Amino acid sequence: MSDNMLKGKRILITHANQFMGPVLCDVFKERGAEVIRDFSSLNNAEETEKVINAAGEIDVLVANLSVTAPSTEASKVTDDEWKNTFATIVDPLPRLFRAVLPQMIDRSYGKILVVGSASALRGINRASTYSAARGAQLGYVQAVGVEVAKHNIQVNAIAQNFVDNPTYFPPEVQANEQFKERLKREVPLGRLVEAREDADFAAYLCSDMANCFVGQIFPICGGWVTR
Amino acid sequence: MSDNMLKGKRILITHANQFMGPVLCDVFKERGAEVIRDFSSLNNAEETEKVINAAGEIDVLVANLSVTAPSTEASKVTDDEWKNTFATIVDPLPRLFRAVLPQMIDRSYGKILVVGSASALRGINRASTYSAARGAQLGYVQAVGVEVAKHNIQVNAIAQNFVDNPTYFPPEVQANEQFKERLKREVPLGRLVEAREDADFAAYLCSDMANCFVGQIFPICGGWVTR
Amino acid sequence: MSDNMLKGKRILITHANQFMGPVLCDVFKERGAEVIRDFSSLNNAEETEKVINAAGEIDVLVANLSVTAPSTEASKVTDDEWKNTFATIVDPLPRLFRAVLPQMIDRSYGKILVVGSASALRGINRASTYSAARGAQLGYVQAVGVEVAKHNIQVNAIAQNFVDNPTYFPPEVQANEQFKERLKREVPLGRLVEAREDADFAAYLCSDMANCFVGQIFPICGGWVTR
Amino acid sequence: MSDNMLKGKRILITHANQFMGPVLCDVFKERGAEVIRDFSSLNNAEETEKVINAAGEIDVLVANLSVTAPSTEASKVTDDEWKNTFATIVDPLPRLFRAVLPQMIDRSYGKILVVGSASALRGINRASTYSAARGAQLGYVQAVGVEVAKHNIQVNAIAQNFVDNPTYFPPEVQANEQFKERLKREVPLGRLVEAREDADFAAYLCSDMANCFVGQIFPICGGWVTR
Numbered sequence: 012m013s014d015n016m017l018k019g020k021r022i023l024i025t026h027a028n029q030f031m032g033p034v035l036c037d038v039f040k041e042r043g044a045e046v047i048r049d050f051s052s053l054n055n056a057e058e059t060e061k062v063i064n065a066a067g068e069i070d071v072l073v074a075n076l077s078v079t080a081p082s083t084e085a086s087k088v089t090d091d092e093w094k095n096t097f098a099t100i101v102d103p104l105p106r107l108f109r110a111v112l113p114q115m116i117d118r119s120y121g122k123i124l125v126v127g128s129a130s131a132l133r134g135i136n137r138a139s140t141y142s143a144a145r146g147a148q149l150g151y152v153q154a155v156g157v158e159v160a161k162h163n164i165q166v167n168a169i170a171q172n173f174v175d176n177p178t179y180f181p182p183e184v185q186a187n188e189q190f191k192e193r194l195k196r197e198v199p200l201g202r203l204v205e206a207r208e209d210a211d212f213a214a215y216l217c218s219d220m221a222n223c224f225v226g227q228i229f230p231i232c233g234g235w236v237t238r
Numbered sequence: 239m240s241d242n243m244l245k246g247k248r249i250l251i252t253h254a255n256q257f258m259g260p261v262l263c264d265v266f267k268e269r270g271a272e273v274i275r276d277f278s279s280l281n282n283a284e285e286t287e288k289v290i291n292a293a294g295e296i297d298v299l300v301a302n303l304s305v306t307a308p309s310t311e312a313s314k315v316t317d318d319e320w321k322n323t324f325a326t327i328v329d330p331l332p333r334l335f336r337a338v339l340p341q342m343i344d345r346s347y348g349k350i351l352v353v354g355s356a357s358a359l360r361g362i363n364r365a366s367t368y369s370a371a372r373g374a375q376l377g378y379v380q381a382v383g384v385e386v387a388k389h390n391i392q393v394n395a396i397a398q399n400f401v402d403n404p405t406y407f408p409p410e411v412q413a414n415e416q417f418k419e420r421l422k423r424e425v426p427l428g429r430l431v432e433a434r435e436d437a438d439f440a441a442y443l444c445s446d447m448a449n450c451f452v453g454q455i456f457p458i459c460g461g462w463v464t465r
Numbered sequence: 466m467s468d469n470m471l472k473g474k475r476i477l478i479t480h481a482n483q484f485m486g487p488v489l490c491d492v493f494k495e496r497g498a499e500v501i502r503d504f505s506s507l508n509n510a511e512e513t514e515k516v517i518n519a520a521g522e523i524d525v526l527v528a529n530l531s532v533t534a535p536s537t538e539a540s541k542v543t544d545d546e547w548k549n550t551f552a553t554i555v556d557p558l559p560r561l562f563r564a565v566l567p568q569m570i571d572r573s574y575g576k577i578l579v580v581g582s583a584s585a586l587r588g589i590n591r592a593s594t595y596s597a598a599r600g601a602q603l604g605y606v607q608a609v610g611v612e613v614a615k616h617n618i619q620v621n622a623i624a625q626n627f628v629d630n631p632t633y634f635p636p637e638v639q640a641n642e643q644f645k646e647r648l649k650r651e652v653p654l655g656r657l658v659e660a661r662e663d664a665d666f667a668a669y670l671c672s673d674m675a676n677c678f679v680g681q682i683f684p685i686c687g688g689w690v691t692r
Numbered sequence: 693m694s695d696n697m698l699k700g701k702r703i704l705i706t707h708a709n710q711f712m713g714p715v716l717c718d719v720f721k722e723r724g725a726e727v728i729r730d731f732s733s734l735n736n737a738e739e740t741e742k743v744i745n746a747a748g749e750i751d752v753l754v755a756n757l758s759v760t761a762p763s764t765e766a767s768k769v770t771d772d773e774w775k776n777t778f779a780t781i782v783d784p785l786p787r788l789f790r791a792v793l794p795q796m797i798d799r800s801y802g803k804i805l806v807v808g809s810a811s812a813l814r815g816i817n818r819a820s821t822y823s824a825a826r827g828a829q830l831g832y833v834q835a836v837g838v839e840v841a842k843h844n845i846q847v848n849a850i851a852q853n854f855v856d857n858p859t860y861f862p863p864e865v866q867a868n869e870q871f872k873e874r875l876k877r878e879v880p881l882g883r884l885v886e887a888r889e890d891a892d893f894a895a896y897l898c899s900d901m902a903n904c905f906v907g908q909i910f911p912i913c914g915g916w917v918t919r
Contacts, residue, residue, distance in 0.1 A: 014241035056771050085836045086793035088786045090737050097778065101828070105769045105821070112767035131831040132465075134653065134691065134838030134907040140786070143832035147782070150812040150827020153464060155766045157426045157815030160461060196650065199384045199588065204450040211447040220438040223431040225461030226815040234387060234452030237380060237588065238359075238465050283544050312609045313566035315559045317510050324551065328601070332542045332594070339540035358604040361611030361680040361880065361918065367559070370605035374555070377585040377600020382539045384588030423877065426815065453588040464815070468695035586919075607918060611880045614915060653838045658904040665901040674892040677885040679915030688841060688906030691834060692813075692919050 016218045018043030022071040023063070025049050025107070030077035030178045031126050031171075031209060038210035039217070044071075053103035063110035068118075071217045072111050075126040076100035076148075077178050080141040088140050096140045101147045108155060112164070121164040124216050125152050129172035129232040145170075149228050156226020167216055167224050172232035174204040200233025243445045245270030249298040250290070252276050252334070257304035257405045258353050258398075258436060265437035266444070271298075280330035290337035295345075298444045299338050302353040303327035303375075304405050307368040315367050323367045328374045335382060339391070348391040351443050352379050356399035356459040372397075376455055383453020394443055394451050399459035402430040427460025470672045472497030476525040477517070479503050479561070484531035484632045485580050485625075485663060492664035493671070498525075507557035517564035522572075525671045526565050529580040530554035530602075531632050534595040542594050550594045555601045562609060566618070575618040578670050579606050583626035583686040599624075603682055610680020621670055621678050626686035629657040654687025697899045699724030703752040704744070706730050706788070711758030711859045712807050712852075712890060719891035720898070725752075734784035744791035749799075752898045753792050756807040757781035757829075758859050761822040769821050777821045782828045789836060793845070802845040805897050806833050810853035810913040826851075830909055837907020848897055848905050853913035855885040881914025 017039055024035050027048035036046050047066045053059045053076075063069070078099040081092050108123065115121025128145035130138055149168055156166040173194065175185075180203060184190050195201055209231055215221055216229070230236050244266055251262050254275035263273050274293045280286045280303075290296070305326040308319050335350065342348025355372035357365055376395055383393040400421065402412075407430060411417050422428055436458055442448055443456070457463050471493055478489050481502035490500050501520045507513045507530075517523070532553040535546050562577065569575025582599035584592055603622055610620040627648065629639075634657060638644050649655055663685055669675055670683070684690050698720055705716050708729035717727050728747045734740045734757075744750070759780040762773050789804065796802025809826035811819055830849055837847040854875065856866075861884060865871050876882055890912055896902055897910070911917050 014243070016241070085786070085789050085839055086797065088790060090783070090787065093783065093786045097782075097828075101778075101824070102771070102774065104824070105766070105774045106771065108766050108820075109769060116767065130835070131827070132834075134688070134834035134836075136835075136839045139789075139832050139835040139839065142835035143782070143785070143828040146812070146831020146834075147778075147824040147828035150830075151820055151824035153813075153815035153827075154811070154817075154820040154823035155815075156464075157461060158766055158817045158820065160426045161428060199387045199452040200450060201388060208447065208450040212442075215439075215442050215447075220435065220442075223427060223435040223458065223460060225426040225464070227457065227461065227464040229456070230454065230465075231450065233450060234384060234454065234588070237383075237452070237454040238457075312559070312562050312612055313570065315563060317556070317560065320556065320559045324555075324601075328551075328597070329544070329547065331597070332539070332547045333544065335539050335593075336542060343540065357608070358600070359607075361607035361609075361915070363608075363612045366562075366605055366608040366612065369608035370555070370558070370601040373585070373604020373607075374551075374597040374601035377603075378593050378597035380586075380588035380600075381584070381590075381593040381596035382588075385539055385590050385593065461815070468697070470695070610918075611915060614880045615882055653841045653906040654904060655842060662901065662904040666896075669893075669896050669901075674889065674896075677881060677889040677912065677914060679880040679918070681911065681915065681918040683910070684908065684919075685904065687904055688838060688908065691837075691906070691908040692911075 015043040016214055020044045020070040021047065021068055022073060022217060023047045023049060023066045023069050024073045024075055025053060026075050026077045030075055031176055032075050034206040034210045035073060035075060035213055038207060038214055042214050053106060054098055056106050059103060059106035060110045068114065069111055071122040071124065072107060073124050073126065074104060074107055076103060080138065080179065082137045083140065084137055085139045093140050096144045101144050104148065104151055112159065115164045116162045119163045122217055123166045124213060125168040127168040127170045129170040129230050129236050132170055132230060132236045153226040160225045165222060165224055167227045167229065169213060170228050170230045171209060172235050173198050174209045174231060175206045198233040198235050204231055204233050242270040243441055247271045247297040248274065248295055249300060249444060250274045250276060250293045250296050251300045251302055252280060253302050253304045257302055258403055259302050261433040261437045262300060262302060262440055265434060265441055269441050280333060281325055283333050286330060286333035287337045295341065296338055298349040299334060300351050300353065301331060301334055303330060307365065307406065309364045310367065311364055312366045320367055323371045328371045331375065331378055339386065342391045343389045346390045349444055350393045351440060352395040354395040354397045356397040356457050356463050359397055359457060359463045380453040387452045392449060392451055394454045394456065396440060397455050397457045398436060399462050400425050400430050401436045401458060402433045425460040425462050431458055431460050469497040470668055474498045474524040475501065475522055476527060476671060477501045477503060477520045477523050478527040478529055479507060480529050480531045484529055485630055486529050488660040488664045489527060489529060489667055492661060492668055496668050507560060508552055510560050513557060513560035514564045522568065523565055525576040525578065526561060527578050527580065528558060528561055530557060534592065534633065536591045537594065538591055539593045547594050550598045555598045558602065558605055566613065569618045570616045573617045576671055577620045578667060579622040581622040581624050583624040583684050583690050586624055586684060586690045607680040614679045619676060619678055621681045621683065623667060624682050624684045625663060626689050627652050627657050628663045628685060629660045652687040652689050658685055658687050696724040697895055701725045701751040702728065702749055703754060703898060704728045704730060704747045704750050705754045705756055706734060707756050707758045711756055712857055713756050715887040715891045716754060716756060716894055719888060719895055723895050734787060735779055737787050740784060740787035741791045749795065750792055752803045753788060754805050754807065755785060755788055757784060761819065761860065763818045764821065765818055766820045774821055777825045782825050785829065785832055793840065796845045797843045800844045803898055804847045805894060806849040808849040808851045810851040810911050810917050813851055813911060813917045834907040841906045846903060846905055848908045848910065850894060851909050851911045852890060853916050854879050855890045855912060856887045879914040879916050885912055885914050
């Protein structure tokens with residue numbers, strides 16, 4: 012499926028080589044976008060500001076933030092695990108938004124899509140740090156979404172799980188029999204969501220067809236949660 | 239925005255001259271679908287079966303069901319108001335699904351989209367009958383969605399409110415100053431969702447790009463509810 | 466645990482010998498309520514009005530409505546199954562509310578608790594009719610809750626699943642090994658919610674401590690859904 | 693209303709002189725609990741461990757964490773605001789849980805209630821930092837709740853808003869005419885939830901009657917959000 016849904020859009024994708032980054036870049040380009048890939052850690056304000064300034068005019072920012080999800084019992088989570096996880100996928104948000112919102116407000120036009128996680132919508136065993144960090148993202152998106160809607164800027168989030176991607180579901184996991192059974196049992200879809208299905212939906216949300224969504228959370232997880 | 243997202247799809251749209259029917263027909267045709275418009279009341283099983291049989295092979299059923307929303311205080315709702323509302327937008331669902339699911343199961347392929355209402359997700363004054371009926375739709379979609387996912391059939395719903403359509407927001411309502419203020423105050427988007435924005439999203443959900451959604455409820459209401 | 470949380474309250478419980486009826490009657494009496502048990506079908510307006518009138522002054526109405534949940538594939542649900550299910554647990558609602566709200570509005574005081582189901586919040590296989598009917602209840606509660614809050618009347622609902630009760634989890638089901646495994650797998654609590662745990666919570670929601678809840682849905686299902 | 697719902701429970705309440713701390717201490721004592729009030733910042737692991745160790749056997753931990761909610765436009769939020777807010781109400785969570793869970797797991801008994809915010813469930817203007825931090829709390833609670841349920845430990849959260857408390861609704865705010873109008877307009881309850889109503893519900897969730905709730909989020913906000 013190919014069309015020009017994103018024709019003429021300049022779209023910055025962060026952590027572009029991780030998580031959903033590669034497939035988002037591919038699909039967005041196929042759909043006509045000019046994709047600016049960023050590989051920075053975004054772990055300090057100055058660096059982040061430079062990334063945004065270097066990108067020039069940005070129609071859409073895709074805050075794709077990736078971290079290896081710790082699998083630690085809650086009673087053993089260290090301050091370091093916590094700090095590192097938040098530093099990687101939560102703390103970049105205000106830096107990115109602070110840097111990019113002014114140009115969007117000036118033009119009364121823009122979109123920000125956060126690639127978030129459904130782990131913030133439903134509890135998962137040994138995932139407390141990750142779920143907390145992803146929960147921060149969704150709370151943030153809802154609030155900023157409401158705040159900047161008046162400037163014709165749409166801020167929304169995907170809340171995904173069980174989407175095929177090398178960061179969370181590498182081939183060895185997918186080949187594991189126990190994982191396959193878990194998939195059948197826990198995911199009504201009965202399979203992983205394909206990376207391109209996720210990216211297709213992200214493309215839609217980044218297109219002008221999606222000007223009506225405000226601070227909304229879209230689960231994409233094969234029915235694991237539905238709202 | 240025009241593309242061939244629905245190319246080759248035979249799509250049956252019910253209550254095609256009401257509610258979101260007209261704009262759905264237009265947008266779906268523009269996107270390549272062969273649209274079969276139905277104008278039946280669907281108020282009995284035989285009639286409904288005939289509609290489906292006459293339509294032949296159906297790739298997508300859009301259950302667009304329309305009724306004038308009563309605005310009655312809960313203490314004054316009559317059994318007739320209740321019965322009529324459910325007869326019009328709830329009772330057709332099992333008839334439609336019973337008639338269309340077998341051919342979809344046979345082909346291991348199909349989609350059903352229910353055009354539902356966000357009034358089932360958030361309380362509205364003097365809307366008890368309507369909210370109940372729309373709540374039935376969403377409960378139904380979630381259950382059938384999970385049930386038929388294994389047949390590669392996707393059943394999902396839009397839960398809309400504050401979408402421009404002649405059934406619920408006729409011109410005289412939209413021109414009303416009090417309504418305009420309410421819109422600014424209650425709807426973060428600050429305006430009605432355009433009919434085509436709603437239809438665009440419906441088109442997406444009826445396309446092959448949306449094979450990954452199972453029994454999901456998608457609010458489209460300008461941020462009035464977000465999940 | 467015993468206290469006088471409901472002291473002096475006259476509480477009408479419908480379908481009092483079914484579903485959560487018996488345990489609600491017991492627990493509410495232990496907590497000081499004067500319980501009026503009703504066994505009517507509530508399948509017509511006159512009968513329902515008589516029930517309410519005969520009960521006299523009602524502080525709290527517990528709309529406990531019970532039906533055998535059909536377990537039919539969506540493609541085989543008959544109009545009769547649908548009609549019967551809605552007639553039993555959905556259509557009594559407007560009759561009950563119409564009959565009881567006027568006296569509550571007159572006194573600026575009252576509570577209505579609907580004993581609903583979490584099947585309206587998360588899809589279940591072969592449960593389309595039941596989920597739809599329970600969805601109608603939740604949509605209704607949200608709307609009426611908002612509408613009558615200004616009269617100091619609180620309308621809320623429990624959305625339960627995996628609660629021990631003879632209607633849905635009779636001893637033979639609970640003894641079934643497959644069911645036990647399903648419970649471990651699907652319900653984070655790892656066991657059925659006890660009937661009294663459910664009734665305790667219902668008692669709380671019917672007490673003066675719960676005057677602040679408006680049209681709210683409270684899942685009680687051992688973590689099967691959490692909001 | 694007084695009873696012995698919490699009789700014999702040793703309950704540690706953090707930030708005991710802030711946010712809901714004072715009323716929680718009062719109500720919990722009235723209901724028979726032995727309340728241990730803590731006033732630490734919990735801003736480092738050692739201090740937090742000492743607090744828990746000094747408290748001895750803890751049946752219930754109430755993670756009441758308070759911060760002045762910044763009211764900054766998203767484009768002007770500084771890293772310092774972000775860091776300080778998370779340091780105050782988010783980062784203490786893993787420290788507290790790490791310190792208290794082992795004794796609860798040893799005894800196969802315990803409860804943790806997080807006093808969270810509904811701002812994580814619905815967007816609020818100029819509240820992005822706070823909503824994000826509160827979102828982290830809810831994501832965390834859901835995950836840990838599922839994880840420790842097998843040890844007979846219940847972890848849940850209140851998600852409150854429009855609850856009378858000196859931290860967020862000081863007298864001068866409540867006396868403000870604009871605020872009063874906003875309350876009527878936005879909060880179906882038409883008034884602030886009283887501090888004791890909130891504390892009563894918290895007491896219930898900390899009692900043995902609430903052993904069936906797992907990782908659940910309970911909105912208490914006068915109907916501002918209902919699930």
